[in-house]
Amino acid sequence: MRVTILAVGRLRTGPEKHLIDDYLTRFDRTGRALGLGPVQVVEVEDKKGGGKQAEGVLILKSIPHRATVVALDERGSVMPSPKFAQMLARHRDDGAGDLVCVIGGADGLAQEVLNRATAKLSFGQMVWPHMLARVMLSEQLYRAASILSGSPYHRV
Numbered sequence: 001m002r003v004t005i006l007a008v009g010r011l012r013t014g015p016e017k018h019l020i021d022d023y024l025t026r027f028d029r030t031g032r033a034l035g036l037g038p039v040q041v042v043e044v045e046d047k048k049g050g051g052k053q054a055e056g057v058l059i060l061k062s063i064p065h066r067a068t069v070v071a072l073d074e075r076g077s078v079m080p081s082p083k084f085a086q087m088l089a090r091h092r093d094d095g096a097g098d099l100v101c102v103i104g105g106a107d108g109l110a111q112e113v114l115n116r117a118t119a120k121l122s123f124g125q126m127v128w129p130h131m132l133a134r135v136m137l138s139e140q141l142y143r144a145a146s147i148l149s150g151s152p153y154h155r156v
Contacts, residue, residue: 056110
């Protein structure tokens with residue numbers, strides 16, 4: 001199952017990019033044997049300043065037709081890492097060819113994007129900058145692959 005992180009905004013060079021690259025490289029290595037990956041990052045940016053509605057149009061255009069969509073949203077479900085890993089495995093086992101994790105911009109995600117999502121996931125009640133949300137999602141993808149592979153990376 002191919003995995004895409006679809007995010008609003010451009011990630012510049014810096015510590016966040018280094019962390020994301022490291023976690024996604026680890027995910028690709030661990031996930032390959034599990035039928036997970038490769039992972040890619042797709043960035044969209046509304047240069048006309050149309051807000052979350054305009055971003056939503058760009059996001060929806062970037063999602064493959066039959067993809068399973070997980071929206072990161074502050075009102076989404078908070079789930080422990082093992083449950084996230086099980087969700088990935090379930091989608092893979094159900095034959096999903098593409099899993100797209102969507103991270104919105106400063107104003108969140110358009111309702112149309114939330115409606116397209118199979119699941120809505122939250123990293124807690126606090127609001128996180130979208131660049132840190134990318135780092136956290138990248139780490140959780142790697143952690144999920146580690147859990148599924150039986151690696152000691154995730155300790156309970």
